[in-house]
């Protein structure tokens with residue numbers, strides 16, 4: 530193989546993940562770790578404790594990491610927590626809810642969905658009605674930030690409804706963990722699932738579940754999968770300090786550094802404030818340039834913003850994407866079902882200056898392409 534050439538400065542990722550990481554996080558990955566070695570075991574211990582510190586209580590809860598992307602962790606959590614004769618009701622208003630239902634059905638577990646428009650939140654009263662009429666439902670799956678549109682789903686009332694009905698709540702907190710306070714310390718939920726590479730700004734490659742040790746003990750031998758059995762991963766980790774199978778060592782090291790930077794920045798409130806400011810600059814700037822957003826302000830999570838595709842014949846996503854990439858920014862296609870859209874993220878190692886530079890690049894790009902009409 531020829532020697533690798535030094536790549537040009539990486540473009541900034543304005544996406545739902547993987548995200549732009551800090552230089553410190555990237556540097557923490559320049560070291561090889563032995564999975565059996567005590568230094569790496571300590572990294573795993575520190576990482577798990579830091580995650581529980583964000584969204585649980587050290588006495589009752591634990592963090593079980595798992596190799597893979599966020600979906601692996603959702604699949605692992607559902608397979609581990611949902612009894613074989615249990616039934617999951619998923620609150621769907623976007624792609625990730627649909628996926629949670631799909632992975633549940635694919636593992637042979639009973640599953641139903643309560644689906645609403647992708648720009649609408651779920652109604653706690655309707656949820657209560659569905660739980661009352663279907664006693665087979667044991668669990669409810671909810672997604673506080675549905676990343677396919679960027680909608681903020683208020684889960685507090687829904688969580689209270691689930692608890693009142695005596696069912697358990699599983700939260701896919703992938704795009705909210707670390708910025709929206711919806712951990713087990715604030716919500717009556719059984720488990721919260723997230724990954725290393727969203728609002729905690731680590732590298733991609735692992736997910737985790739925060740749940741109570743009591744529930745993990747009760748979940749032994751329930752998972753339909755060997756590698757995704759989180760009760761077994763937890764037991765093994767507690768006993769040996771090791772992951773059951775080859776751990777993503779560099780990801781763990783990078784993630785530990787990301788968790789240190791999260792604390793240094795000021796934790797949940799400070800990170801949320803920075804993302805809110807990024808989001809505000811993005812929304813106002815794009816409004817000024819004539820683009821239209823999918824969601825009203827009060828439903829917009831400061832995570833990723835969906836814009837309608839301009840009706841101008843000069844616009845195509847791929848040309849717009851390429852023009853922005855040449856200027857150092859990577860954006861994302863839309864994931865809406867009925868409307869043509871694109872998305873721009875505001876999470877990751879991104880700051881107000883980056884958002885202003887992005888807006889200048891958007892203005893230049895639409896001028897270059899000759900896109901005059903930016904409304905749908």
Ligand SMILES: *Cc1c(COP(=O)(O)O)cnc(C)c1O
Nearest residue numbers: 598599600625674676701703704
């Ligand atoms: C990113 C994300 C996931 C996981 O997606 P992966 O591509 O598997 O990492 C799951 N749910 C939500 C809400 C997400 O934002």
